[in-house]
Amino acid sequence: MPSKIKTAVFGLLLMMLLLCGCTSHDPSPSADGLLPHLSVDLQITTSADSDNNKTFSVAIEDNEQPFQDADRVQFEIFPENDPEAVQMVEGHQTKPGLYEASQKLDKGLYVVTCRVHSKDYQVMPSRYFAIGNEAVEKLALIEQSLKGDAVQTPDGGGHHHH
Numbered sequence: 001m002p003s004k005i006k007t008a009v010f011g012l013l014l015m016m017l018l019l020c021g022c023t024s025h026d027p028s029p030s031a032d033g034l035l036p037h038l039s040v041d042l043q044i045t046t047s048a049d050s051d052n053n054k055t056f057s058v059a060i061e062d063n064e065q066p067f068q069d070a071d072r073v074q075f076e077i078f079p080e081n082d083p084e085a086v087q088m089v090e091g092h093q094t095k096p097g098l099y100e101a102s103q104k105l106d107k108g109l110y111v112v113t114c115r116v117h118s119k120d121y122q123v124m125p126s127r128y129f130a131i132g133n134e135a136v137e138k139l140a141l142i143e144q145s146l147k148g149d150a151v152q153t154p155d156g157g158g159h160h161h162h
Helices: 001-022 132-146
Strands: 038-046 054-063 072-079 085-092 091-094 098-102 108-115 126-131
Touching: 038 108, 038 126, 054 108, 054 126, 072 098, 085 098, 108 132, 126 132
Parallel strands: none
Antiparallel strands: 038 054, 054 098, 072 085, 072 108, 091 098, 108 126
């Protein structure tokens, strides 16, 4: 065999060997066909004190079991019209799979994003929340507009074809 052909065959065999050695560690789907993921329930409650503290909590589960392996849980809070005024509050595990933080806030409409970081996951659920009657009314309007097609116009609404 000529040397150029030997070199080409050797190169192809080497490339095939190297490519066969590369494997991807993709998670396998569960019995219901879903890839492994975290279930996250972000909650906001009013504390009983008079300082208008809000308690943010996030319940995290992995395969319906409390997830305790978060490297870091942070709550990012800002007024809905001023993302530059962001406040970062560290979350602390209060019981298995439940992370909490408290923050004093004035009346207004806010966005909270919970940032959960671990070796295998990074999730960031967000929610609007309101403090005070005016903010509650504004939030209700936002939620109504997010329903999209459920909002009807006075003429019967919807999309018409002629």
